[in-house]
Amino acid sequence: MIDLKKLELWFVVGSQELYGDEALRKIEQNAAKVTSELDNASAIPVRICFKGILTTSGEITKLCKEASSDDRVVGLICWMHTFSPAKMWINGLKRITKPILHLHTQFNQDIPWESIDMDYMNLHQSAHGGREFGFIGSRLDIRRKVVVGHWSEDEVQYKIGVWTRAACGWSEMQSMRIARFGDNMRDVAVTEGDKVEAQIRFGFEVNGYGMGDLVACVKSATEKEIDSLIQQYLILYDIVSELRPEGERYQELRDAASIEVGLRNFLNEGKFSAFTDTFENLKGLKQLPGIAVQRLMNEGYGFGAEGDWKAAALVRVIKVMSAGLDGGTSFMEDYTYHFGPKSELVMGSHMLEICPSLSKGKPFCEIHPLSIGGKSDPVRLVFDSKAGHALNISLIDLGSRFRLLVNKVESVEIEQKLPKLPVARVFWKPLPDLKNAASAWILSGGSHHTCYSLSLDISHIEDFAEMAGVELIVIDEETNVRQLKKELLWNERVFD
DSSP: OOOGGGOEEEEEEEOOGGGOHHHHHHHHHHHHHHHHHHHTOTTOOSEEEEEEEEOSHHHHHHHHHHHHHOTTEEEEEEEESSOOOGGGGHHHHHHOOSOEEEEEOOSOSSOOTTTOOHHHHHHSOHHHHHHHHHHHHHHTTOOEEEEESOTTSHHHHHHHHHHHHHHHHHHHHHHOEEEEESOOOTTOSTTOOOHHHHHHHHOOEEEEEOHHHHHHHHHTOOHHHHHHHHHHHHHHSEEOGGGSTTSTTHHHHHHHHHHHHHHHHHHHHTTOSEEEEOTTOOTTOSSOOOHHHHHHHHHTOEEEETTOHHHHHHHHHHHHHTTTOSSOEEEEEEEEEEEOSSOEEEEEEOSSOOOGGGBSSOOEEEEOOOSSSSSOOOEEEEOBBOOEEEEEEEEEEOSSOEEEEEEEEEEEOOOSOOTTOOSOEEEEEESSOHHHHHHHHHHTTOOSEEEEESSOOHHHHHHHHHHHTOEEEEESTTOOHHHHHHHHHHHHHHHO
């Protein structure tokens, strides 16, 4: 569902006509080589397209307009090969709507000590030109990423790749459509929010639908479509005997498959990339969507339980940003704590809806009572999560602004069997520790619903927050609650 190679970064090189045609031809050759190398870099997930040497205000303005109107373009990489007088860039930069990465590099890695002359100096003066470009960016107050180093270095390409993934997420947010089946869970505060302000700030649409609209799609699921899904289930999962074709509860597996067919068809027809539901609004469905939600998330859809459209948007964005990376990303909820004297842990889970991209092995397909919602027992995938470095991320509506909150955590292997807990589950150690992390999260207004990712690191979220112009609070190994309170107070003055 997510193919980042359909997207593009435009590689833009600045110079001026003062250097003459021969120098400009050499600059163009150098720029084409850099473009080719970056386009083939494994760390950069989109196509890199060379858009020529820009030497006049008219060329720059024309390119910025074209980039802003092209849906394939997620951002610009700007490199000043030589000195490029920055007044030429003003009209273009005022019109650009795509994120900008300023690559402060030069073509040659080393100074040619024996042969360097003034011709070389004039041609290779990125150190000079980059500062001129940096000044006009600051003067225009343009949010941008600056990456410094030689373009061939792995570290430089990695930083470009991180920023590119954030740009892909930001681009996705501009066009995202979220389907909301029913309202949010009644009397819950954090899943509410200003959907109009969210569309103004982030670009995504949130549209509500009655359960009848979904039920009609579920009822229209054909036997052929259901049979096809059942065959996938039999291959991909360890299905308990009672749900297998010869089992006494096989029809309930078919009911779950019909929900998946109907839900996927509804989302496809409406061009939705994220959705929500809630167990309080299930009229017409035989069971709460469990395996259907899990599988759709695994394909790249965003999801939020209990009507949490902010969580659904965030899960989709992180799915896009992490496409092609190892790990996994899911809707998540902090469910219960282990205040052990030697090992304090958080157990993350939900009633049903945890993405199998987190699973460390082949998931089990089971059916159990839910004890909430008043419907038939739902089919779900049960598994333990992989271990590794992870992030818990929350998008919060504070009324006057939005805040991104992220906690670095360490996912750990689950040693116990948990024979009476038939849900997917994750255990993690929050940084710096449970007591300080939970205190910081609560003081920051963090939701109990999060996006949990084993694929990204803090730098991805930092770049995304910069593009969105949204407040970012990071809870990590360096967090001090006393200092955090001051940061929250300062941010209130800056962002309100």
